[in-house]
Amino acid sequence: MSSDSRTFYVDPERAAESNAAWLIAVVCVVWSLAFVTALVRFYTRAVVSRSFGRDDVFMVMAVLCGIGGLASWVVGCHNGYGNHIDTIPPTRFLTLIEAQFYQSIVEASFAFGFLKISIALSLLRLSRGSWYNRILWALIGFTCFYTIFAFITFLTYCKPIAGQWNPALRPKCYSRVTYRNFGLFNAACNIFTDISFATLPVPLIWSLQLQRRVRIYLIAILSGGYCAVGLGIARALFIIAYVHETDGTFYPWAPFFQALQLDIGIIAACAPTLRPLLGRALKLSTTLDPYRGANYYRAGKALDRLPLSGDTARRCRRQSAVSGHLVEMIRGDKQWDAANRRKGSVFTPIAVHAEHARVKGEASGESIEAETASTPNDPEMGGIVKTTEVRVDT
Known part of the structure; x- marks a missing residue:
C-alpha cells in the first residue's frame, strides 16, 4: 500500500x-x-x-x-x-x-x-x-x-x-x-x-x-x-x-x-x-513655480561654478545640490559629468535663477547683471523654459 x-x-x-x-x-x-x-x-x-x-x-x-x-x-x-x-x-x-x-x-x-x-x-x-x-x-x-x-x-x-x-x-x-x-x-x-x-x-x-x-x-x-x-x-x-x-x-x-x-x-x-x-x-511640477523653476537642476549646477564664500553661499549651494539630485530622481534626468555637460547633449548649463544669482552676488560682493526671457511653454511638456542669463563682474 x-x-x-x-x-x-x-x-x-x-x-x-x-x-x-x-x-x-x-x-x-x-x-x-x-x-x-x-x-x-x-x-x-x-x-x-x-x-x-x-x-x-x-x-x-x-x-x-x-x-x-x-x-x-x-x-x-x-x-x-x-x-x-x-x-x-x-x-x-x-x-x-x-x-x-x-x-x-x-x-x-x-x-x-x-x-x-x-x-x-x-x-x-x-x-x-x-x-x-x-x-x-x-x-x-x-x-x-x-x-x-x-x-x-x-x-x-x-x-x-x-x-x-x-x-x-x-x-x-x-x-x-x-x-x-x-x-x-x-x-x-x-x-x-x-x-x-x-x-x-x-x-x-x-x-x-x-x-x-x-x-x-x-x-x-x-x-x-x-x-x-x-x-x-x-x-x-x-x-x-x-x-x-x-x-x-x-x-x-x-x-x-x-x-x-x-x-x-x-x-x-x-x-x-x-x-x-x-x-x-x-499635475506634479518639480518646483514652486512651473516657469521660474523649470531649470532648477541646471541652476544648481551652474551656481556651484560661481566663486562664492560665506554661510549664505554655502546654504544656497547645498540647497541647489540637494534639489538638483531630487529633481533628477523624480524626473529621471541623466547624470552630469565633471565638465557640467549633459551626457549626450552639447548644452552647457549656464542658466540660473535670478533670485539665486542675486543671493550669490550679495554674499561675495560681486556685481551681477541678469537678463531674463521666458515663454509660456511648460518645460515638462517639451516647450522652451524660462532661464536667466547671468554675467558676473569680478
Missing part, C-alpha cells in the same frame, strides 16, 4: 478544509501589482528618461528572485499550504518542505537583499552630503552582511542540505529554537532597514523648495515602506510562534507575510521613479 493511502484514514470534512485558494489568490494579486510597477519603472528609466542605473540593475535581480519565490509559494500551496498537516500525504509534504526551502533562499535571503540595496542606491541620488552618503553606504554594508548570514543559515540547517526535506538521509539538523532565532534575526534586520529607508528621505524632501503637492506625493510614496514594516512585524510574531506550532501548514502566516512584505517593498521602491509618466496626470 502506498504512503498516499494515509489520506483515507483522516476525517473527510477535515481533509476538505483548505485555505490554499485564497492564499494563492492574495499573493498572486499583490505580486502582479509589484511586477507591473517594476516593469513600468524599467520602461521609464530605460526608454522615457534613458537613465537606467545601478539601482535599477539590483531591482531587476530582486524581481527575478521574487519570481522564484512566487513559484515556490505556488508549488507549496499545491502540496499542502492551506491544508491541515495531518491530512497531507507524506510525499506531498516532502515536496512542500523542499519548496519552502527554495522560497527561503531566493526570497527571504537574496530578494530582500537586492531590494534594500536598490533602495539605498536610489536614495544616494538625493544628496551630495557626506553624512547622508555614509549612512546609506553603511546600510548597504549591513544589508550585505545579514543577507549572506541568512543564506548560510538556510544552507547549514541540516547536513546534508537535502535532509531538510528527505528524512531518509538521516540528516543532522540544529534545533527548531535555534532555527527560529536565526529567522527572528533576519526579520529584525529587514524591519530595521525598512524603517531607515522610509524615514531618511522625509525631512530632506520636506525642506526642499518644491511644490507642496510634489513633496506630499514623494513622502506618501516613500512611506509605503512602513507598510512593509508592519508586514515584517507580523511575520516576526509568527516566527516566534513557530516552535510551538502544530498545524503550521493550515495558516502558513510566516511565509505568507514574507511574500507580501517583498511585494509591498518593490511597489514602494518603484513608485517614486514613475514621476515622468504620472507627472502630467497628477
Whole structure:
C-alpha cells in the first residue's frame, strides 16, 4: 500500500478544509501589482528618461528572485499550504518542505537583499552630503552582511542540505529554537532597514523648495515602506510562534507575510521613479513655480561654478545640490559629468535663477547683471523654459 493511502484514514470534512485558494489568490494579486510597477519603472528609466542605473540593475535581480519565490509559494500551496498537516500525504509534504526551502533562499535571503540595496542606491541620488552618503553606504554594508548570514543559515540547517526535506538521509539538523532565532534575526534586520529607508528621505524632501503637492506625493510614496514594516512585524510574531506550532501548514502566516512584505517593498521602491509618466496626470511640477523653476537642476549646477564664500553661499549651494539630485530622481534626468555637460547633449548649463544669482552676488560682493526671457511653454511638456542669463563682474 502506498504512503498516499494515509489520506483515507483522516476525517473527510477535515481533509476538505483548505485555505490554499485564497492564499494563492492574495499573493498572486499583490505580486502582479509589484511586477507591473517594476516593469513600468524599467520602461521609464530605460526608454522615457534613458537613465537606467545601478539601482535599477539590483531591482531587476530582486524581481527575478521574487519570481522564484512566487513559484515556490505556488508549488507549496499545491502540496499542502492551506491544508491541515495531518491530512497531507507524506510525499506531498516532502515536496512542500523542499519548496519552502527554495522560497527561503531566493526570497527571504537574496530578494530582500537586492531590494534594500536598490533602495539605498536610489536614495544616494538625493544628496551630495557626506553624512547622508555614509549612512546609506553603511546600510548597504549591513544589508550585505545579514543577507549572506541568512543564506548560510538556510544552507547549514541540516547536513546534508537535502535532509531538510528527505528524512531518509538521516540528516543532522540544529534545533527548531535555534532555527527560529536565526529567522527572528533576519526579520529584525529587514524591519530595521525598512524603517531607515522610509524615514531618511522625509525631512530632506520636506525642506526642499518644491511644490507642496510634489513633496506630499514623494513622502506618501516613500512611506509605503512602513507598510512593509508592519508586514515584517507580523511575520516576526509568527516566527516566534513557530516552535510551538502544530498545524503550521493550515495558516502558513510566516511565509505568507514574507511574500507580501517583498511585494509591498518593490511597489514602494518603484513608485517614486514613475514621476515622468504620472507627472502630467497628477499635475506634479518639480518646483514652486512651473516657469521660474523649470531649470532648477541646471541652476544648481551652474551656481556651484560661481566663486562664492560665506554661510549664505554655502546654504544656497547645498540647497541647489540637494534639489538638483531630487529633481533628477523624480524626473529621471541623466547624470552630469565633471565638465557640467549633459551626457549626450552639447548644452552647457549656464542658466540660473535670478533670485539665486542675486543671493550669490550679495554674499561675495560681486556685481551681477541678469537678463531674463521666458515663454509660456511648460518645460515638462517639451516647450522652451524660462532661464536667466547671468554675467558676473569680478
